[in-house]
Amino acid sequence: MTDIVLSKVCKRYAGGHEALADITLNIATGEMVFITGHSGAGKSTLLKLMAAIERPTAGSVIVNGQNIGALRAQGIPFLRRNFGLVFQDHKLLFDRSVFDNVMLPLDITGFDRREGAGRARAALDKVGLLHKEKARPITLSGGEQQRLCIARAIVHRPSILLADEPTGNLDADYATGIGDLFRDFNQVGVTVVLATHDMHLAARLQPRLIEVRGGRIVS
Amino acid sequence: MKMWFAAHRRAFTGTLSRLAAAPLASLFNILVIGTALALPLGFYVVLANLQGLARDFSPQPQLSIFLVPDASTGDVHDLEQRLKSQSNISGFRFVPRAQALETLKSRAGLADVIAGLPTNPLPDAFVVTASASDAAELAALRADFARWPKVAEVHVDSDWARRLDSLLALGRYAVLMLAAALALALVAITFNTIRLQILTQRDEIEVAKLIGATDGWIRRPFLYFGGILGAAGGAAAWLMIWIALLVFNTQLQPLAALYDIPLQLAHLTAGDSLAALLFAAALGWFGAWLSVRRHLHAYNPA
Numbered sequence: 001m002t003d004i005v006l007s008k009v010c011k012r013y014a015g016g017h018e019a020l021a022d023i024t025l026n027i028a029t030g031e032m033v034f035i036t037g038h039s040g041a042g043k044s045t046l047l048k049l050m051a052a053i054e055r056p057t058a059g060s061v062i063v064n065g066q067n068i069g070a071l072r073a074q075g076i077p078f079l080r081r082n083f084g085l086v087f088q089d090h091k092l093l094f095d096r097s098v099f100d101n102v103m104l105p106l107d108i109t110g111f112d113r114r115e116g117a118g119r120a121r122a123a124l125d126k127v128g129l130l131h132k133e134k135a136r137p138i139t140l141s142g143g144e145q146q147r148l149c150i151a152r153a154i155v156h157r158p159s160i161l162l163a164d165e166p167t168g169n170l171d172a173d174y175a176t177g178i179g180d181l182f183r184d185f186n187q188v189g190v191t192v193v194l195a196t197h198d199m200h201l202a203a204r205l206q207p208r209l210i211e212v213r214g215g216r217i218v219s
Numbered sequence: 220m221k222m223w224f225a226a227h228r229r230a231f232t233g234t235l236s237r238l239a240a241a242p243l244a245s246l247f248n249i250l251v252i253g254t255a256l257a258l259p260l261g262f263y264v265v266l267a268n269l270q271g272l273a274r275d276f277s278p279q280p281q282l283s284i285f286l287v288p289d290a291s292t293g294d295v296h297d298l299e300q301r302l303k304s305q306s307n308i309s310g311f312r313f314v315p316r317a318q319a320l321e322t323l324k325s326r327a328g329l330a331d332v333i334a335g336l337p338t339n340p341l342p343d344a345f346v347v348t349a350s351a352s353d354a355a356e357l358a359a360l361r362a363d364f365a366r367w368p369k370v371a372e373v374h375v376d377s378d379w380a381r382r383l384d385s386l387l388a389l390g391r392y393a394v395l396m397l398a399a400a401l402a403l404a405l406v407a408i409t410f411n412t413i414r415l416q417i418l419t420q421r422d423e424i425e426v427a428k429l430i431g432a433t434d435g436w437i438r439r440p441f442l443y444f445g446g447i448l449g450a451a452g453g454a455a456a457w458l459m460i461w462i463a464l465l466v467f468n469t470q471l472q473p474l475a476a477l478y479d480i481p482l483q484l485a486h487l488t489a490g491d492s493l494a495a496l497l498f499a500a501a502l503g504w505f506g507a508w509l510s511v512r513r514h515l516h517a518y519n520p521a
Contacts, residue, residue, distance in 0.1 A: 079431075080431035087429075108436055
């Protein structure tokens with residue numbers, strides 16, 4: 001079974017810049033895939049297309065059997081609930097506690113709050129931040145913020161985890177810890193797609209590697 | 220269903236705590252809306268009171284027929300016969316000139332002046348109650364009476380009430396137009412307030428959208444905010460009018476004592492108050508809806 005199918009995908013931005021050209025790619029359920037390449041090669045754009053943050057200019061992106069290009073705006077929220085998204089810039093909300101940041105995806109889906117609290121604590125425990133649940137994200141270190149972002153991405157038990165440079169600006173120890181987290185999720189059946197240029201991580205986790213250069217897949 | 224209620228309760232309490240988080244800003248917002256609403260509402264209150272007064276004082280449709288000064292008892296009898304055969308009047312009463320003079324004497328300290336007159340200057344008169352109150356019919360009746368012999372003049376006594384009535388009708392239109400203009404202002408105020416809120420909560424909206432929030436979920440707290448703001452503004456307007464009436468009625472006391480009539484302006488009825496409050500809430504909600512609709516589009520995928 002395949003989760004994500006891209007066929008002949010092009011993405012051209014207003015102004016003529018072509019970020020992706022003729023991408024064809026299948027990612028199966030339960031796979032772990034690293035998308036590598038230099039910055040500006042189109043890794044982030046590829047992830048954004050998968051998460052319906054952007055629409056393809058040409059070609060089709062099909063996630064869980066749904067064609068993102070043809071998806072109506074009302075359908076997008078429900079598609080996104082299949083994903084856990086880990087952002088390079090974390091996108092944490094600094095006006096609320098660590099715990100409330102993790103609760104957000106559950107609030108959005110209308111999860112019962114008491115039941116949700118248990119799940120949120122389990123997710124925080126998983127990334128080693130349970131002791132900081134009452135803290136504000138601003139007081140966390142860069143690595144902790146990244147782990148908080150991961151906790152928020154997994155709390156609603158998504159079937160696909162999309163992460164953009166999750167180890168981007170972390171030192172090696174933190175990066176290893178986070179890599180192990182992703183491997184754990186993958187081992188319980190979550191499809192993991194990472195955009196990264198961290199080759200140490202790739203060497204440790206042995207994922208399927210897809211290299212993007214100049215908007216095309218080269219290997 | 221239970222989930223739906225829980226989500227709405229959360230949006231509601233969240234809105235209240237957001238209002239409480241910036242008490243001064245919220246207060247001023249509410250005051251601005253309150254003032255905008257107090258104007259048309261206040262006019263409406265004054266108008267409703269005047270209308271009540273007009274209704275109380277408005278007499279039966281009456282005409283006075285004044286006879287020429289030299290009319291004889293025979294002439295009076297003639298006219299009496301004519302009036303009796305008239306079908307479109309419901310009654311009449313003869314006021315002889317001597318009685319009219321007595322009435323005048325007993326009133327308003329005019330006795331001295333009247334005592335100084337060599338003869339009675341007042342004419343005999345009939346006071347006629349018409350069966351119809353329609354202005355055109357009264358005018359026709361008046362023209363009829365004026366053509367009768369020995370009749371000097373005919374007055375339609377209820378003219379002033381009709382004039383007041385049509386003036387009040389004009390006032391109602393003015394209130395309506397004012398209300399429409401200020402309703403627009405209220406929508407604009409909430410539109411802008413919500414726009415600012417959306418800007419300050421950009422991050423939250425963006426993240427929520429990215430992790431699967433529907434537009435409805437994002438919109439809900441803003442709509443509640445607009446509705447609550449409108450309702451609070453309506454309540455503020457109600458209070459402002461209440462205070463104004465309190466002051467005004469105190470000032471009205473000496474005047475009322477002078478004329479010996481109970482002169483008191485009443486506040487909106489409970490039904491009107493509720494309607495005003497709901498209307499204000501609806502306007503706030505609508506302003507917020509327009510604003511959110513306009514500004515959430517920016518977050519859809521391109």
